[in-house]
Amino acid sequence: MTFRSPAGFHSEFKHPHGPLLDALQKRVLDSVVPAFESSLSELDDYLFDRSQNGEETLGLMALRDMRQVRGELSKGFRQRIADRFRELRQHRLHADGGTADTDTDSGLSLLSDQDLEQQLAVDQLASSALRNHASAYELATQRFCAVVGQAQLEANANPLSPAFLAAALGQVMGQREIEAELRIVAFKFFERELAGALGELYEHCNNLMVSAGVLPELRSTAKSQPAAAKAPNRHAAPAEATQPYETEQVPTRPQAAAAWDTAPPQASAVDQALFASMLGQLQHWRAANNVAPHQAHGTSGQSLSTGDLLSILTLMQRDAEPVPAVAGHAGSAQSFAGLLRQQMSQSARKLGVASDNLTLDGLDGDAVDLVALLFDVLLDGPQYDNRIRQMIGRMLVPFVKVAVKDRRMFMYKEHPARRLLNTVAEACEGNRGEAPQEQELLDHVDHTIDRLVAEFNEDVAIFEALEQDLRVYMAQHRKRFELAEKRTTEAHRGRERLEQARTEVNADLEKHRDGRELPSVIDEFVATHAQHHLTQIVLRDGHGSPRYREALQGLDAFLQAVVSAMQGTVLPLPEAELLAILASAGCVGEDGQAALEALSDVVARLSIGQAAKTSDERIPAPIVLAEPPPPPTPQLEVVGGVDAVPCDDSLLARMGRLEVGNWLQLQGADGQFAPAKVSWISPISARLLLVNRRGIRVLVASVRELAVMSALGKIKLREGDAAFDDAMHQVADRLQGVKLA
Numbered sequence: 089m090t091f092r093s094p095a096g097f098h099s100e101f102k103h104p105h106g107p108l109l110d111a112l113q114k115r116v117l118d119s120v121v122p123a124f125e126s127s128l129s130e131l132d133d134y135l136f137d138r139s140q141n142g143e144e145t146l147g148l149m150a151l152r153d154m155r156q157v158r159g160e161l162s163k164g165f166r167q168r169i170a171d172r173f174r175e176l177r178q179h180r181l182h183a184d185g186g187t188a189d190t191d192t193d194s195g196l197s198l199l200s201d202q203d204l205e206q207q208l209a210v211d212q213l214a215s216s217a218l219r220n221h222a223s224a225y226e227l228a229t230q231r232f233c234a235v236v237g238q239a240q241l242e243a244n245a246n247p248l249s250p251a252f253l254a255a256a257l258g259q260v261m262g263q264r265e266i267e268a269e270l271r272i273v274a275f276k277f278f279e280r281e282l283a284g285a286l287g288e289l290y291e292h293c294n295n296l297m298v299s300a301g302v303l304p305e306l307r308s309t310a311k312s313q314p315a316a317a318k319a320p321n322r323h324a325a326p327a328e329a330t331q332p333y334e335t336e337q338v339p340t341r342p343q344a345a346a347a348w349d350t351a352p353p354q355a356s357a358v359d360q361a362l363f364a365s366m367l368g369q370l371q372h373w374r375a376a377n378n379v380a381p382h383q384a385h386g387t388s389g390q391s392l393s394t395g396d397l398l399s400i401l402t403l404m405q406r407d408a409e410p411v412p413a414v415a416g417h418a419g420s421a422q423s424f425a426g427l428l429r430q431q432m433s434q435s436a437r438k439l440g441v442a443s444d445n446l447t448l449d450g451l452d453g454d455a456v457d458l459v460a461l462l463f464d465v466l467l468d469g470p471q472y473d474n475r476i477r478q479m480i481g482r483m484l485v486p487f488v489k490v491a492v493k494d495r496r497m498f499m500y501k502e503h504p505a506r507r508l509l510n511t512v513a514e515a516c517e518g519n520r521g522e523a524p525q526e527q528e529l530l531d532h533v534d535h536t537i538d539r540l541v542a543e544f545n546e547d548v549a550i551f552e553a554l555e556q557d558l559r560v561y562m563a564q565h566r567k568r569f570e571l572a573e574k575r576t577t578e579a580h581r582g583r584e585r586l587e588q589a590r591t592e593v594n595a596d597l598e599k600h601r602d603g604r605e606l607p608s609v610i611d612e613f614v615a616t617h618a619q620h621h622l623t624q625i626v627l628r629d630g631h632g633s634p635r636y637r638e639a640l641q642g643l644d645a646f647l648q649a650v651v652s653a654m655q656g657t658v659l660p661l662p663e664a665e666l667l668a669i670l671a672s673a674g675c676v677g678e679d680g681q682a683a684l685e686a687l688s689d690v691v692a693r694l695s696i697g698q699a700a701k702t703s704d705e706r707i708p709a710p711i712v713l714a715e716p717p718p719p720p721t722p723q724l725e726v727v728g729g730v731d732a733v734p735c736d737d738s739l740l741a742r743m744g745r746l747e748v749g750n751w752l753q754l755q756g757a758d759g760q761f762a763p764a765k766v767s768w769i770s771p772i773s774a775r776l777l778l779v780n781r782r783g784i785r786v787l788v789a790s791v792r793e794l795a796v797m798s799a800l801g802k803i804k805l806r807e808g809d810a811a812f813d814d815a816m817h818q819v820a821d822r823l824q825g826v827k828l829a
Contacts, residue, residue, distance in 0.1 A: 105235045106177065108300050112232070112293055113173040116247055119289040120282070121166050124257070127277040128158050134273070150270050157264045164260035172247040172256075176236045208567055209275040210254040214243070217250035217282045224290035225249070227306055231297040248293060250282065362820055363498045367454055369823035374457070396441070397452055397492060398546065403435045405485045405541060424467075424484055425460035431485075455491035458498065458819065459484070465818040466513070466811060476516045476530075482537050483509065486544045493546060498816070504551035506812045511558050512536065513811030518762030518781060525565060526782075532561050573783030577768045580785065584772050589626040593619055600644055607700035609690055610650055613707060618643055620710045621672035639665065646687075653694035661688060673710030682706045735795045742805065743795045746776065753804035754778060754786060761804065762786075 135151035218225055228248050233241050243251035257278055261271050298304045392400070448456065463484050467477045490497055490505045497503045512533055521527040536554050544550050597619060606614070622643075625636045642665025649659040663684060670680045686706035693700050746752075746766050754764040764778040764786050776794065778787040789797070797803045 104237075105300070105302075108235060108296065108302075109173060109177055111296055112235075113170065113247075115289065115292050115296065116169055116173075117166060119285050119292075120169065120253060121162065123281040123285040124165050124278060125162055127274070127281040128154070128161065130277045130281070131274055132158075134277070150267065153266065154270070154274075157266070161260050161264070164263065165256055168256035168259060169247055169253075172245070172252065176247070207258075207571065209272050210251070210258050211567070213254040213257075213275050213279045213282070214249070214251040216279050217254075217286055220283060221286045221290055224287065224294065228290045228293045228297070230306055231294065231302045234302050235297060248290070250286065253282065254278075359499045359501070362816060363495075366458060366498075366816075366820050366823055369820075370454055370457055373461075373823050392441070392448055392452075394449060394452055394492060396439075397448060397456075398489060399439060400432055400435045400441070401485055401489045401492070403438060404431050405489070405544065407435070423460070424463040424481065425457065428456065428460045428484060428488065451495070452492055455495060456488055459488045459491045461819045461822065462812075462815050463487070465822065466509075466815040472516060473520065476519070479530075479534055479537060480512060480516065482541055483512070486540055489544070489546060490548060490551070494548065501810075501813070504548045504555060508536075508540075508551045508555040508558070509812050510810040511555050511562070515558065515562055517811075520760075523782070529562065529565055532558065569781060569783040571783070573765075573767055573779050576779055576783055576785050577777060580777050580788070581768065581770075584770055585627060586623070588772050589623045589631070590619070592626060592631050593622040596622070596640065597643075600640065600647065604647070604651060606647075606650060607690065607694065608702045609700055609704055609707070610687075612703070613687070614643070614647075616710050617669050617673045617675075617707075621669040624672055639668070642666070642668070649691055650694065653691045656695060656697070658691070658695045661691065673708075675708055675710075679708065683708070735792065735799050739795045739798055740792065743791045743798065746791075746794070752778075755802040756786070 131154060132151065135154060139151050225248070229241065229246060232246065232248055233239065241249075243249040244255050246252055254275070257275065258271075261274065266274075463481065467480060472480070487497075487505060487509070494503075497505050500506070515529050515533050519526050519530055521530050536558050540550065540554055597614060601614070622636065622639055625633065625639055629635045642662045645659075645662040646666060649661050652659045661684075666684055666687060667680050670676070670683050675683050683706050686704040690700045690704070748766050748769060750766045751763050752766075753761045755761050762780060764780060766776050767779040767783075768777040769775075770777070773790075775788050775790050777785060778789070780786050794803060798805065
């Protein structure tokens with residue numbers, strides 16, 4: 089198939105697939121730009137409706153602003169796409185393989201709150217648009233990479249990618265004075281229109297490239313999700329228009345429930361062995377803890393069937409009393425096991441069952457005791473305050489009912505009840521409700537538990553529905569915190585690189601000065617201007633790069649000229665190198681020439697035996713951007729000076745196995761424990777950066793320092809990956825300890 093460049097598309101550089109690229113560019117513009125303009129029309133209608141209703145927020149003023157810039161937005165969006173295609177046509181002429189605006193500096197880039205909101209909206213738009221077209225997009229991208237001669241293209245460099253299109257929208261809107269809330273609504277309307285345009289776009293682009301002989305046999309490995317059948321109301325606001333961060337998709341409730349009921353996953357041999365071990369050790373625990381008769385096995389008295397037990401538990405669930413705030417907490421006289429037995433006796437009496445001497449079926453008794461023990465150890469820790477313990481404790485009875493009916497909960501990690509408890513624990517761990525978003529999350533957890541207690545009727549489907557709802561709600565918070573964590577990591581990485589660069593440069597300066605005494609004005613110039621210049625070169629090009637070696641050679645020539653002048657010999661100054669040093673410090677043009685003359689005057693005075701000035705106002709101080717102060721870190725006395733603290737090799741080895749993404753419990757300066765995540769491990773110092781759930785730095789420490797903190801009880805590691813798993817291991821350890829005793 090032969091392609092001819094459409095009118096208006098002329099390549100300045102010859103490209104082997106130039107006509108094909110022209111055809112692809114025209115197809116993208118013809119598909120995406122109308123979708124963008126249609127979204128602006130919908131936004132106009134939406135704003136007009138709000139202005140008619142007299143709404144001040146996103147009303148008449150926003151309507152006027154958008155109509156003023158609408159044409160410029162459309163023109164700028166089209167130009168962004170055309171520019172990207174042009175850059176890709178020129179790509180073979182770049183030795184580094186980069187394009188004009190995809191190369192990034194290695195420096196830090198901290199986002200403002202408004203930029204953060206927009207970045208979240210861009211990410212949401214891109215992920216939502218791809219959800220229904222992943223397969224066709226994969227094929228189009230692989231073929232497009234072959235067309236432009238690249239092994240792969242980052243999503244934000246690929247003009248076929250929703251990520252690039254979303255970013256292009258963000259860039260053109262960022263050039264205009266548009267309110268942040270209005271930008272978010274615009275993104276949601278564009279997301280709606282783009283989702284409908286991409287299917288046809290990818291189909292046509294794939295057909296064009298296959299017809300041109302580009303990877304005709306290629307097959308996709310990605311799976312697309314079917315699009316929703318219901319058409320949106322074109323004049324209504326997009327769903328969650330001002331909260332676009334919901335990126336996690338979950339199956340519908342009937343599908344999820346059916347999947348568990350019909351084909352539950354297989355339990356691992358380890359989980360089965362752990363459950364069997366706990367069952368075998370329960371009898372020793374009952375004897376050691378003088379368990380009430382109705383929990384014993386084989387005792388005389390009225391025996392409760394499983395149906396009767398569930399009736400008692402249902403009454404307890406319906407008439408649930410507030411759980412004591414200290415129940416299950418270390419040092420409390422009232423455990424969840426004791427509380428459960430007490431409430432079971434009271435409910436049995438209400439149903440007319442003599443509760444003085446109740447016996448349970450062996451399996452039912454095991455289920456009741458294990459759940460009580462599990463809640464005891466789950467909440468027997470400093471990561472929850474009393475309010476959280478009381479809130480989670482209300483889930484006790486529903487979990488006992490699940491265990492009585494379905495003992496798979498103890499063996500299957502994906503059991504709906506188990507997943508709900510893990511998600512609730514994740515939302516509550518270390519959450520003191522100090523920030524408004526944290527309090528909102530706790531309120532949502534409280535509402536989730538209220539629904540569980542009110543609606544659970546022995547069908548585990550409610551656990552799945554509530555877990556999915558809570559997980560999706562948490563995804564909004566998690567996305568924001570992940571971006572905050574990324575900013576924290578980038579800032580710390582930048583500081584470490586800067587510290588390392590300064591250390592290397594200072595060592596080189598000391599070496600090249602060779603202990604020589606220099607006049608104070610020269611000494612100050614070397615310690616500030618030259619040091620800053622060399623540090624910037626290390627950060628950009630690396631230590632030992634050709635540019636760095638050339639700068640050191642120029643500095644050597646300058647120092648040699650100074651020393652020779654002190655001995656009465658005049659040598660020429662390396663003016664080009666000195667001007668480069670001054671320019672790096674912000675001293676350019678006439679100011680740079682004046683500073684160079686000042687240095688020349690110093691050397692001239694030295695050469696005739698006169699003392700140099702202690703300072704010269706013609707040499708200004710370097711212009712260095714102020715570094716943001718590091719975030720406050722809890723004062724942990726054990727960090728540093730840990731050599732004298734004993735620490736066994738097994739603990740060191742365990743800390744050495746920590747990886748990015750692992751969680752642990754860290755004690756803060758207030759004595760409270762809160763979850764901390766390994767966010768980054770420095771390749772320079774091998775120290776670990778720990779952040780809290782909000783992505784804020786809480787500690788930077790070496791493996792040995794973490795091991796010492798663990799030995800002193802300031803760090804706690806989990807036995808399992810999630811709260812339920814960890815509690816199961818703790819229950820097993822507690823039962824094993826009773827047996828050994």
